[in-house]
Amino acid sequence: MATLQLSGELKARIENLVRTGYPHETCGLLIGRQANGTVSVTEALAARNLNRERARDRFELDPQAFLDADRHARDTGQEVVGIWHSHPDHPARPSEIDRSLAWPGWSYVILSVSRDGIQDFRSWRLAGNRFEEEVIAP
Amino acid sequence: MSTVTIRIPMPLRNYTNGADEVKVQAATVGEALQFLGANHDGILSRVLSPEGELRQFVNVFVGSQNVRALGGLATPLAEGQVISIIPAVAGGATRARDVRLMQLKSVIPEVTPGEALAMQAGGAALVDVREQDEISQGSPPGAMRLGRGYLELRIEDAVPDFDRPVVTLCNGGVRSLFAAEDLRRLGYRKVFSMAGGFSRWKNEGLPIEIPPRLDAPTRERYSRHLLMPEVGEAGQMRLMQSRVLLIGAGGLGSPAAYYLAAAGVGTLGVVDHDVVDRSNLQRQILHTDARVGTSKVSSARQTLEALNPAVKVVGYEAHLESRNVEEIFSGFDLVVDGSDNFPTRYLVNDACVKLGLPNVHGSVYRFEGQVTVFWPKYSRQRGPCYRCLYPEPPPAEFAPSCAEAGVLGVLPGVIGLLQATEAVKILLGIGEPLVGRLLYFDGLRGAFTELALDRDPKCRYCGDNARFPGYVDYERFCANVAA
Ligand SMILES: [Zn+2]
Ligand SMILES: [Zn+2]
Numbered sequence: 001m002a003t004l005q006l007s008g009e010l011k012a013r014i015e016n017l018v019r020t021g022y023p024h025e026t027c028g029l030l031i032g033r034q035a036n037g038t039v040s041v042t043e044a045l046a047a048r049n050l051n052r053e054r055a056r057d058r059f060e061l062d063p064q065a066f067l068d069a070d071r072h073a074r075d076t077g078q079e080v081v082g083i084w085h086s087h088p089d090h091p092a093r094p095s096e097i098d099r100s101l102a103w104p105g106w107s108y109v110i111l112s113v114s115r116d117g118i119q120d121f122r123s124w125r126l127a128g129n130r131f132e133e134e135v136i137a138p
Numbered sequence: 139m140s141t142v143t144i145r146i147p148m149p150l151r152n153y154t155n156g157a158d159e160v161k162v163q164a165a166t167v168g169e170a171l172q173f174l175g176a177n178h179d180g181i182l183s184r185v186l187s188p189e190g191e192l193r194q195f196v197n198v199f200v201g202s203q204n205v206r207a208l209g210g211l212a213t214p215l216a217e218g219q220v221i222s223i224i225p226a227v228a229g230g231a232t233r234a235r236d237v238r239l240m241q242l243k244s245v246i247p248e249v250t251p252g253e254a255l256a257m258q259a260g261g262a263a264l265v266d267v268r269e270q271d272e273i274s275q276g277s278p279p280g281a282m283r284l285g286r287g288y289l290e291l292r293i294e295d296a297v298p299d300f301d302r303p304v305v306t307l308c309n310g311g312v313r314s315l316f317a318a319e320d321l322r323r324l325g326y327r328k329v330f331s332m333a334g335g336f337s338r339w340k341n342e343g344l345p346i347e348i349p350p351r352l353d354a355p356t357r358e359r360y361s362r363h364l365l366m367p368e369v370g371e372a373g374q375m376r377l378m379q380s381r382v383l384l385i386g387a388g389g390l391g392s393p394a395a396y397y398l399a400a401a402g403v404g405t406l407g408v409v410d411h412d413v414v415d416r417s418n419l420q421r422q423i424l425h426t427d428a429r430v431g432t433s434k435v436s437s438a439r440q441t442l443e444a445l446n447p448a449v450k451v452v453g454y455e456a457h458l459e460s461r462n463v464e465e466i467f468s469g470f471d472l473v474v475d476g477s478d479n480f481p482t483r484y485l486v487n488d489a490c491v492k493l494g495l496p497n498v499h500g501s502v503y504r505f506e507g508q509v510t511v512f513w514p515k516y517s518r519q520r521g522p523c524y525r526c527l528y529p530e531p532p533p534a535e536f537a538p539s540c541a542e543a544g545v546l547g548v549l550p551g552v553i554g555l556l557q558a559t560e561a562v563k564i565l566l567g568i569g570e571p572l573v574g575r576l577l578y579f580d581g582l583r584g585a586f587t588e589l590a591l592d593r594d595p596k597c598r599y600c601g602d603n604a605r606f607p608g609y610v611d612y613e614r615f616c617a618n619v620a621a
Contacts (some may be wrong), residue, residue, distance in 0.1 A: 025230065027227070027229075029227075058232060058561070059229060060226070060227075061226070061227060061228065063199070063204065063224050063226065064202075066197075066227060067199050067222055072222070074145070074158070079158070080147065080148065081148070083227050083229075094229070095229065095230060097229055098229035098230065101195065101227075101228045101229050101337050103225045104152070105148045105149045105151065105152070106148060107424075132153060
């Protein structure tokens with residue numbers, strides 16, 4: 001099982017973005033380094049959800065945001081190592097849609113959020129056709 | 139030719155041995171990607187479709203501009219430019235509907251359209267649950283078009299056997315899953331859903347028929363039928379394709395035929411050898427004063443066609459006898475017996491038993507009347523035939539003389555319309571026909587009484603080991619036979 005290293009500070013930042021975005025899905029990128037089954041996240045960026053019609057249950061990350069993040073990561077000797085997104089009023093498990101659109105090699109952090117706040121915070125990684133959960137460590 | 143750098147995102151680096159950049163020489167973006175693909179097996183198919191276009195879930199940037207906004211793959215390159223391949227990042231929460239669908243798919247077996255067709259050929263019921271406007275564009279031949287909304291109401295009449303395999307189909311294979319689950323809950327044991335629905339059926343080139351639809355004036359005429367799910371468009375079309383034979387255009391046959399024509403029963407056969415008599419007009423509402431002395435069959439035809447020109451009236455100006463009864467009966471779906479004499483009743487009964495036809499029987503006497511359905515072939519309930527109750531006609535001296543028996547003029551209207559009601563129910567396959575039950579109406583008391591009628595297992599005509607003993611022409615007890 002892979003491990004996602006995410007500081008309490010970054011976690012809180014993502015949670016805050018997700019809570020603020022509720023009831024819409026919010027999404028963003030994780031920047032860091034990846035080695036020997038461990039992903040160390042150094043930055044968590046927010047990105048615009050391009051899917052406006054179904055913002056409650058779909059997200060489509062702005063490719064321009066990706067390009068900027070990728071450039072920024074490369075300039076600092078890092079890379080885009082994953083995606084985070086929220087599931088408003090749904091569990092923090094990858095949906096069928098997530099699975100069908102997922103790419104290998106990235107961490108997929110999913111937050112379950114309701115009106116009352118963050119319910120769950122988990123990370124997943126595509127293994128063949130299915131997602132496997134990752135350990136989140138500070 | 140320019141030397142450019144292609145930036146490889148992490149998800150595609152397993153194609154480049156982990157390299158995060160590849161340098162290539164190319165004049166356009168398309169060339170650069172082709173070069174990349176030539177050197178790194180498999181990567182191109184993640185970026186370009188088989189038709190050579192950029193995949194929907196990939197964006198390619200030159201510098202900081204999306205090539206979709208530039209010249210696409212033909213976008214020219216300058217020395218030293220950076221091409222970035224950006225995987226589209228998208229997803230979403232699974233809605234409750236999707237969760238439900240996954241659960242359904244785990245319990246409802248799915249079959250392909252080809253398998254569904256083969257199952258139908260093997261006896262399975264193919265049930266199209268789409269809406270009328272979808273079905274009007276085409277449907278598999280022989281499919282039962284029961285709709286989704288009233289499926290539970292209609293399925294038992296259409297598929298009485300709970301062990302018969304049922305394949306549900308809709309347009310895309312989703313609604314059919316829900317329908318299949320409903321059918322399982324109703325008790326159907328072998329229910330399948332057709333994956334991909336009718337659109338896949340069509341794409342695979344399987345046979346299609348365009349079901350006939352009612353035209354606008356017809357829809358208007360029968361709008362009160364169409365409003366009821368138990369009839370609906372399919373039921374109305376069934377009525378229009380139905381053939382009902384009326385024995386007698388008299389007191390019972392008149393109201394029955396009149397309302398069956400109004401209801402849209404497509405073909406009405408009328409057997410009557412008589413001419414209109416002035417004394418008939420007290421109750422035989424098909425006929426008119428001006429037609430006294432003319433044939434009842436032609437009078438009936440005029441009235442019925444005036445009410446509903448779409449109805450085909452087939453007249454038989456003849457006595458019903460053993461030599462013509464089968465010829466006349468064949469091709470009809472149901473017989474409404476309005477005769478008032480024993481020889482005819484026995485012939486009608488015997489022919490209906492032999493041909494398996496429902497015999498909607500009625501009779502009136504003074505202020506009373508009765509109605510029942512003799513139909514030993516009815517699949518859901520085994521009832522009697524007329525001979526189970528009266529194996530032989532009474533001797534002539536005990537039979538009431540029809541010429542002398544009076545009848546309240548409106549009474550045949552009540553009984554004839556009960557017969558018409560039974561006929562329509564049977565034609566539509568709805569409700570419970572009066573099989574094994576006799577409804578007795580006492581006009582003076584204003585009361586209906588229901589009597590149970592038992593079949594006789596030793597009946598010579600419909601009993602357990604009966605072999606058809608032949609028709610009998612009994613002696614006629616009176617000359618004027620129409621009630
Ligand atoms: Zn998701
Ligand atoms: Zn019988």
